[in-house]
Amino acid sequence: MKFLTILLIILSLTGCQSQTTEEQEQTPKVEAPEQVEDAVKEPQNIPESSVAEEQTPPTPPLYEDFQATPQISLFPRAGSFQPEADDGKGFQFWLTYIDHLTRTSGPVQTGTETEPNTSFGYRAIKGLDSIGVFSPIAVSPATSYEVKALMSCDLIEEASAGIGVLEFKEFLWRGEQFSETLAKEHQVGTQQGIKLSGKIEKQVQSFTFTTGPQTRMIHLVFFRDGAQDRNPVVIDDIEIKEIGAER
Numbered sequence: 001m002k003f004l005t006i007l008l009i010i011l012s013l014t015g016c017q018s019q020t021t022e023e024q025e026q027t028p029k030v031e032a033p034e035q036v037e038d039a040v041k042e043p044q045n046i047p048e049s050s051v052a053e054e055q056t057p058p059t060p061p062l063y064e065d066f067q068a069t070p071q072i073s074l075f076p077r078a079g080s081f082q083p084e085a086d087d088g089k090g091f092q093f094w095l096t097y098i099d100h101l102t103r104t105s106g107p108v109q110t111g112t113e114t115e116p117n118t119s120f121g122y123r124a125i126k127g128l129d130s131i132g133v134f135s136p137i138a139v140s141p142a143t144s145y146e147v148k149a150l151m152s153c154d155l156i157e158e159a160s161a162g163i164g165v166l167e168f169k170e171f172l173w174r175g176e177q178f179s180e181t182l183a184k185e186h187q188v189g190t191q192q193g194i195k196l197s198g199k200i201e202k203q204v205q206s207f208t209f210t211t212g213p214q215t216r217m218i219h220l221v222f223f224r225d226g227a228q229d230r231n232p233v234v235i236d237d238i239e240i241k242e243i244g245a246e247r
Contacts, residue, residue, distance in 0.1 A: 057138035061241035121232035132223035159226035162195040166219040
């Protein structure tokens with residue numbers, strides 16, 4: 001009886017080992033790092049229109065305090081327009097400015113050790129009269145909106161900063177500045193909201209605007225114009241909402 005028991009245990013262990021070996025043979029091998037990298041480089045044939053249809057454009061009310069998951073996207077802006085595609089030299093210069101602005105702009109710590117806070121800062125680039133960041137936002141035609149933002153700056157006499165609005169007749173999933181040709185095709189209006197000079201320390205700036213009868217998208221632009229210095233423009237607590245609507 002003892003011999004039979006031992007034999008059953010041996011057979012059971014042998015079966016388990018055989019099953020483990022079979023499972024290992026069926027497990028797919030993990031690709032080497034260089035193989036994974038090559039696979040990532042392969043483009044995915046996903047139509048741009050289908051991707052856009054699956055996303056929901058950012059629409060007021062929106063509030064961004066840079067403390068958690070971003071509620072709005074900020075894209076770099078250098079000069080009035082992106083150079084045209086056939087302007088090889090100008091386009092390369094523009095890309096250099098955009099890269100520099102991307103590296104020098106971003107979250108900045110504006111709080112204290114006991115009360116930490118994150119804001120967003122950007123500053124002038126030598127050789128450019130106008131830089132900034134913008135956020136594409138879906139809006140409704142003939143509708144009034146209120147914009148608020150907490151701003152700080154220390155501008156030299158020949159410089160200014162502030163907030164403006166560019167209006168477009170449709171929402172375009174485009175995370176970069178428009179060329180002049182593209183702007184002429186889609187842009188239907190421009191509105192200046194706030195223009196600051198001198199030294200401003202954490203002041204709430206606000207303005208209202210009414211979209212045109214064709215407007216479906218705006219670029220909410222945070223700009224810095226004029227002579228260059230090293231002082232950043234700092235923005236925080238950005239809010240946009242329909243007038244009278246609750247946040």
